[in-house]
Amino acid sequence: MERSALEAAGKRYRTEGISRRVRNIAVSAIKEMPLLAQKVPDCISLGQGIPSFPTPAHIVEAVCRHLRDTAWSGKYTLGPGLPALRRAFADMLVRERGLWVDPETEICITVGAMEGLCASILTLVDSGDEVLLPSPNYASHIEQVLLAEGRPVFFPLKPDTWQLDMKALQKAISPRTKALILCHPHNPTGAVFAKEDLQMVAQWALEHGFFILCDETYDFLTYDGRPYWSVLSMPELRRQVIGVFSFSKKYAMTGWRVGALVAPADILDHVMKVHDAAAICAPTPSQVAALAALEGPQECVAHFRQTLQARRDRVCAFLDRMAPRLSYVRPQGAYYVMVQFPPQIGDSMTVALRLLHEARVITIPGSAFGPGGEGHVRLSFGGTEAELDEAMERLAQWFDQNTA
Structure with missing residues (x-):
């Protein structure tokens, strides 16, 4: 350690x-x-x-109105989150990604992206399972794999570009590989991975049967007009991919602790067990803030x-x-x-x-x-x-x- x-x-x-x-x-x-x-x-x-x-002020004001005027503002929501928030998040995915998911069965609102990631890893990873991680890699992913008693298997990024080293990744795949975690755009390096490399990663996931966990915290934040692409966009991979999103950076809401998780319904059923045991639901005022963020101006x-x-x-x-x-x-x-x-x-x-x-x-x-x-x-x-x-x-x- x-x-x-x-x-x-x-x-x-x-x-x-x-x-x-x-x-x-x-x-x-x-x-x-x-x-x-x-x-x-x-x-x-x-x-x-x-x-x-x-x-942003419109988000804060929406929460203040809700706290003043709504009797249930201090109560639990449903475990998966406010229905209106899940629908708004699904609408955003269609609008920004062309990605359709069922807000009733494929979305859970989480206590930040971190809880969504932890719940997903605990759902998928058994003791001794191998989880592929680029190196360097976001620190908390490593600790979450260890908490699940999985084995982190690092593969290097190319040090001159921080792009995926595809030969090293292919070599790291084994019969015990259960999942690959990708934070993209990448924390800590700021890399935006090439679409063709991500498509090859998806192909290997299909061939070898491992899951891909997509940490999409910075999906909105690429520079110099660089396009962003995610393996979540591949319909053939949908049963093997979990997407975890955050409101923290996109809407300057780090302290509100609210995120969203997108997964196939039959996987989300199991993730919900962990979510319920650990959190019950995301904080209600934070969910109201997230709804205001999605429905309000995006400037x-x-x-x-x-x-x-x-x-x-x-x-x-x-x-x-x-x-x-x-x-x-x-x-x-x-x-x-x-x-x-x-x-x-x-x-x-x-x-x-x-x-x-x-x-x-x-x-x-x-x-x-x-x-x-x-x-x-x-x-x-x-x-x-x-x-x-x-x-x-x-x-x-x-x-x-x-x-x-």
């Missing part, structure tokens, strides 16, 4: 009486680094993926995308000035960039902790994202322009002093 950021900082965990499942997982460094930063004054975060934008989404593209360009310009000490692959989507540093200054956990305490900047150690992330730190450019400028100036000064 990878050493956690808190352990690296000296925290010791009790083991007596704690289940093996829980001993084998960790809170991701994405969440741990801000905890450590509480003790560092005047710290700037390039860590957790929290967009700087406030939740905010375009504004977020335009602003984040400009912030990407801003951060990349800083990184270009820091070459050749640092290198990176320009992100095509999401709002993260993996920055490679010289190996002589330490491993990624050491570097991230030093950046926190010496430069007063939160970054995420690449080791949190699996073996392919070592030698990097992940930066988020979701913050304001002023925050990004100050943080990048601090990083530039630190790397100047430590990579001479």
Whole structure:
């Protein structure tokens, strides 16, 4: 098990009486680094993926009206979620994807995308099952596979582009392969995978009988006019694919904790068992907010995308000035960039902790994202322009002093 950021900082965990499942997982460094930063004054975060934008006013106002005027605003909804929200989400999939799903039997509203992913993995993965993960890979996917007592099997992305290494992926498939998890656009690298590669992945899933879990959190966020395509669009794969969506980034609703899961009805029946046992239902006010987001004006989404593209360009310009000490692959989507540093200054956990305490900047150690992330730190450019400028100036000064 990878050493956690808190352990690296000296925290010791009790083991007596704690289940093996829980001993084998960790809170991701994405969440741990801000905890450590509480003790560092005047710290700037390039860590957790929290967009700087406030939740759009029309969403907030809809929830306020609902809380004032509706008697059931503080009560449970049906387990799968508000019927109106599920219908609105299905309508959005038709409108934006040309994808038809049954809102009654194929959609569940979840407590953020994270709960939907965890419920799906616990539904599909048995002890010893292998789950394919690109490396680097979003940290919490790894922990969720371990929680299900599955075996993460990493295959590398191409380090010069962060595109799928198709030969490595094909080699990683085995008779024990149960699923492949793809976050696309990709966290932590910002890659947008080639359509032809995704189509080949889908073909292998059909041939070998494994599931594909699509983490679609950043489906709206590609740059430079780059098109987005998902294996959810392939009708022949529908019985083997689960799509997990989030309102967090698309509508600046990270704290509302609401997402959506799309799956074949006979799989969703089983996912609902986990959802019911863990959550009962997503919070009612958050579901009202999600409905307002879908039914309200969508200009905010375009504004977020335009602003984040400009912030990407801003951060990349800083990184270009820091070459050749640092290198990176320009992100095509999401709002993260993996920055490679010289190996002589330490491993990624050491570097991230030093950046926190010496430069007063939160970054995420690449080791949190699996073996392919070592030698990097992940930066988020979701913050304001002023925050990004100050943080990048601090990083530039630190790397100047430590990579001479």
